[in-house]
Amino acid sequence: MELHFFGAADTVTGSRYLLRCGEQSVLVDCGLFQGFKVLRERNWAPFPADPRSISAVILTHAHLDHSGYLPLLVRSGFQGPIYCTHATADLCPILLMDSAALQEEDAERANRRRYTRHSPALPLYTSRDATLACRRLHPMDWHQAFDAGPFMASFRPAGHILGAASVRIEGGGTSVLFSGDLGRQGDLIMKAPQVPPAADHVVIESTYGNRIHDKADAQEVLGDAIRRTAKRGGVVLIPSFAVGRAQDVLYRIHLLKRAGTIPRDLPVFLNSPMATDVTEVYGRHGDDHRLSEKQVTAMCKAATIVGSSSDSKELNRRRMPMVIIAGSGMATGGRILHHLVAFADDPRNTLIFPGFQAGGTRGAAIVGGARSVRIFGQDVDINAEVVSFDGLSAHADADELMRWLGQMPAPPKSVFVTHGEPSAADTLRARIRHELGWAAQVPEHLSSHTLGRPASEG
Secondary structure (H helix, E strand, O other), X not given: OEEEEOOOOOOOOOOOEEEEEOOEEEEEOOOOOOOOHHHHHHHHOOOOOOHHHEEEEEOOOOOHHHHOOHHHHHHOOOOOOEEEEHHHHHHHHHHHHHHHHHHHHHHHHHHHHOOOOOOOXXXXXXXXXXXXXXXXXXXXXXXXXXXXXXXXXXXXEOOOOOXXXXXXXXXXXXXXXXXXXXXXXXXXXXXXXXOOOOOOEEEEEOXXXXXXXXXXXXXXXXXXXXXXXXXXXXXXXXXXXXXXXXXXXXXXXXXXXXXXXXXXXXXXEEEOHHHHHHHHHHHHOHHHXXXXXXXXXXXXXXXEEOOOHHHHHHHOOOOOOEEEEEOOOOOOOOOHHHHHHHHOOOOOOEEEEOOOOOOOOHHHHHHOOOOEEEEOOEEEEOOOEEEEOOOOOOOOOHHHHHHHHHOOOOOOOEEEEEOOOHHHHHHHHHHHHHHHOOOEEOOOOOOEEEOOOOHHHO
């Protein structure tokens, strides 16, 4: 068996792992590169393997850095099934169609306003491409073994977001466990990741590989920021991922209002059609999370839904205390950009970033202290208060990653540390070697590794 790292190596984005056995291969995750321009440009490069030669795609979860390249893969000739969990099959069409629409809108706007060097600017893929990709989704039950080309595979709950899975794949006399993105032990909404099964090799994410989550009460930090902003007559902007983060923020705002920690009459708006659709999916997958049906209903009613673009623009004309939750979570696109143009220059307002911000994103720049960021071809001053904390992160921190690995029934032959910034990945690699005594390495982008048979078989 050969393992090829086509993404998420040396970076926290673009998860793509190709497993090859003889002449057949499967792709584990098919994500977009995000963040720095040099990474985003990889999305436009030819795929490192002929998509027509790939038997199947196995998807760990729906986030775009794991699924967002699927429309391009299908357009380039991939014709096989895309295996995923049932919740992922519900979420992927929402995310991929939204991603395609945003890219089409961005290209149209760039051409209309002429702030692009490309003539004309083109979307990476279209809504039609996304539709064709979604038709190939094949949902599988948890723990159900299924054939994927020359391999046998099965999904196990990983926490993180609805439908997120670790996947164990066996073939060619050996086995590999892909962690996917692992959730947290004490997450407010999602259940903890399941204990990992035995495997000869492990590919583990390292988003927080060099950090421990802040022990401060995330709900208290969120409530304090909202309360003091409201007192000074300001607006709170919360850039949020539509899957996971938006629902966490909504449910916490419900709890804060119920407790009287923030004004009960403070208007809260969810300005993300995609997040609205995603929130409804929680009601269909109650076994995947901790909330009761009543709590899901309360979460859904915690904000006023903003549907049309005209209603979205109307929010920018309001000058009164309110909370606006909008995508995207790292301010790389979506309706949050229009709100940043409208509100970021006013010191009465507050920008709350409740989670990891990848290098090269506007979110990372703002959290890093940038006094202005470029949006729609213009410089936008950042005079608003900036609050950043990782208490709402859906990713396991370094200790939780080590705890998950330590629960394996037997030591694997090797561990590959991926999906993290270089310092995070290398720090986790060193901990694995030192604390567990296992062989661990950080693979390079486009590197290949031969995985032999287990030692018991010679």
